[in-house]
Amino acid sequence: MDRVPGLRLAHSYERSWLPKDIVAGLVLSALLVPQGMAYAQLAGLPPVTGLYTSILCLIGYAVFGPSRVLVLGPDSSLGPMIAATIAPLLLAGGDPARAVALASMLAVIVGVVMVVAGLARFGFVADLLSRPTQIGYMNGLALTIIVGQLPKLFGFSTDANGLVAEANAFVSGLFTGAANRTAALIGVSALAGILLLNRFIPKVPSVLVVVALTAVVVNLYDLESHGVDTVGVLPQGLPTFAIPHVGWGDFPPLFLGALAIAVVALADTMSTASSFAARRGERVQGNQEMIGIGAANIAAGAFQGFPVSTSGSRTAVAEQAGSRSQVTGVVGALVIAVVLLFANSLMQYVPQPALGAVVIAAAVSLTDVAGTRRLWLQRRTEFLLSLIALLGVALLGVLPGILIAVGLSILNVFRRTWWPHQAELGRVEGVAGLHDTESYPDAERLPGLVVYRFDAPLIFANARSFGETVREMAEDDPSLSWIVVAAEPITDVDTTASDMLQELDTWLNARGVSLVFAEMKDPVRAKIERYELTRTIAPEHFLPTVDSAVAEYRRLTGASWQAPKEPS
Known part of the structure; x- marks a missing residue:
């Protein structure tokens, strides 16, 4: 049972927990559906794959994950890394089916790496990202995400890659009239709504409220005829088991991307797990967490999903809603399954600018201005490391950025020993x-x-x-x-x-x-x-x-x- 905590939970589960877990699962699902679709698009994948991923990773972690409170799922910090890994491998035209296959194989590789590392007791790998470089990496990632999503927020798209090119393309698009005013109004209003609700009424599921309201407005005023793109009707039915088919030549770049994703996912999970465990008086089981995350990724990859990590915001929502165990995640997965089976048209009027607003709001939450300021005041050398990590992500790309962040962390340790x-x-x-x-x-x-x-x-x-x-x-x-x-x-x-x-x-x-x-x-x-x-x-x-x-x-x-x- 030590390797399968879900069995231990089944034997020790108390009946009094069930009502709280069900309520928390229903609340959680309101966040999982729009965020899952938005983060799938951030990774360059069809929106429905975000829902497939959410279902399987929640069930996988419920069986093998040791924490009773952590919630896994598509994550804004992994989206750009997934896109950066699979985009160079796509054929001309960017075939969505091949993109899904590559992302699914990437999830399986991430899962295998995490499980093997957990069995080998490599939980210490999370320490490869020091706090200053992690702050810089996340700040750089947030900046990259925000700039990349701005065209979608204003109702147009660009072919630019890289922070500087994307910023130039966005500004150029604004000046040449590429933006759609109606879409921009929807997107900017959605972003303002999410940020204001998070700031002043944090217990309200801001993402659900804003996405639902914008969908109603699009439908009521027929804004699709005014050029506002929407998600459309999702494919009906549950994801099917499918072994991802990729070429042998795709494995080396996928493996390198998987290693970077594994380090980020583990560091994010350990920091989130530690903070919530401290509040609940529990102990973090680092090696079993790796196995749990690995199992969640393998499950997602086997059913047309992509790599996942722990979500601090969704974990906080589940805890505030009264979650007592991983049954909360299972309830959330069942709700998503019901949506796919019986209400697949529910999301057809959700505007793409609103999903862009969801991603940008999530990126804003990744930033740590207070932490950066603290580094400046307390230790300038670590502030410099944080700044270099930020610039590495922003200017060189997500995958080189994570390698720079890990390298800087290791060099900082060596520097302290050297001098x-x-x-x-x-x-x-x-x-x-x-x-x-x-x-x-x-x-x-x-x-x-x-x-x-x-x-x-x-x-x-x-x-x-x-x-x-x-x-x-x-x-x-x-x-x-x-x-x-x-x-x-x-x-x-x-x-x-x-x-x-x-x-x-x-x-x-x-x-x-x-x-x-x-x-x-x-x-x-x-x-x-x-x-x-x-x-x-x-x-x-x-x-x-x-x-x-x-x-x-x-x-x-x-x-x-x-x-x-x-x-x-």
């Missing part, structure tokens, strides 16, 4: 322990002793920096006799660093300076023994604490604490 904080420590009157002399310039020192802290693992990337810093200390102070390394932050020593330490200790010994380590962790000390460094560094120069090292130095030399000398 770690280093400090000389001294005694501060009235404050226990030893402290950074940069923070406390008046800290006292012991003559002939330097206590040095290196805040990182000692590896190939920073070994030279460590060695040069210690050598400079010895050269700058001819009276120096001990250099005590406060080694508690040093969590590793690799072979490159070991060779450096051996050469450094030999060089220091020739100048009458002892290299001493204090508070070295046992696993690191074991590596030192294995590297046979104790042949050079005397075993008595490994002391349990910094205080004991200082006390031993004072016992041997009789030195006493002194205030720092004034600079001449």
Whole structure:
């Protein structure tokens, strides 16, 4: 049952939960139908595929997903990634059937990657997107989505690709009269309605209200005759099982796109799951979440769907409506199925500009202006990383943008290890322990002793920096006799660093300076023994604490604490 949480839920389900789950499912379906169609079009697919996807992914996650509150479905952040992956593979004319086949195979590959990674306990992959780069990526994605949807909002279309080209095409279309005034009025009004309802009456299903009202207006005033495009009658019936047929040459680009989508979907899911689990006092099961999302994607791909992720907005709607379990998602899936079977003409008057407004409103919710401002105020280097990720997505495209975001996250970790904080420590009157002399310039020192802290693992990337810093200390102070390394932050020593330490200790010994380590962790000390460094560094120069090292130095030399000398 651990791998199939749905079975565990079936055994522990309480009858009192059912009314709340049914009500929450009905409320949720009001959001799932218009958003599913809108996000399908964002991915370059027929609107009905968004409904197919919603049905299957909700059922798949209900069986294999561990969270009782998360809601999966088509997502605005994945739409451009799906389009960017399948668009180069489409034949001339953009055959919709081939687009669906490619998107379905993409979902299956994403699902397989996620399931395998979950079984292999690769849940940590979500950490590849740091918060600053995630903010920048989402801001760039939102900007890309908004600009790409503006022509639809104003009732026309362009063939441009890329943010700059699409912006130019939109402005050019406005000035050349390509926009349809009636469609623009519908689109802008729909967008304003969604944003205002979200702002002032958040409990009202804004998307459903606005989409329904605009459909009524289109039908009542026959706006189709005025050039307003609509969704039209959806195909009747449920999706059928179909193995997506694609060529072998399509697999490499699909696989690369699937990896990028998997990273984004996992990062989004883990952040959403963590925030909702914290409120409910639950624990996030990262590896099982990967399996649950993978199963949802495989189910969607096997029934003419496309890749999905967790939706924070729909999860919030379900929770506010009283959802108690994944039965909420199953109810939502059943409602969509009923619409496809018996009310497929219900959406025929939904205007395309209104769906564009739904996508733009979702893109606005992806932006994190407050988070960006916080980065600017708190840490400029991370703000710069966020800005580079934004520009990468906006200027180079969605898939290169996610690769840039992941690469920046990894480089940022490496940078902190490559150039770690280093400090000389001294005694501060009235404050226990030893402290950074940069923070406390008046800290006292012991003559002939330097206590040095290196805040990182000692590896190939920073070994030279460590060695040069210690050598400079010895050269700058001819009276120096001990250099005590406060080694508690040093969590590793690799072979490159070991060779450096051996050469450094030999060089220091020739100048009458002892290299001493204090508070070295046992696993690191074991590596030192294995590297046979104790042949050079005397075993008595490994002391349990910094205080004991200082006390031993004072016992041997009789030195006493002194205030720092004034600079001449």
